[in-house]
Amino acid sequence: MVTPEQVKQYIAAGLTCEVLEVSGDGHHFEAIIVAKAFDGLPRIRQHQMVYQVLGERMREEIHALSMKTFSPHEWKNRP
Incomplete structure (x- = not known):
């Protein structure tokens, strides 16, 4: 069974993150990801980048991944 720490490592291996938090139960995971690579991209493209990093x-x-993605600017200015 995959752990949240492993999912975090998988994402970090393919995407430089300023903030990366992952929680979950081994099947379903939630992530908060802040990455400079997300600058200027729509949310759907940000999510596609994470899915691309995770690949197969x-x-x-990973059966399910719910994520909140932000550029550093979005993260700094979030409500």
């Missing part, structure tokens, strides 16, 4: 793990190891 999304089919084989």
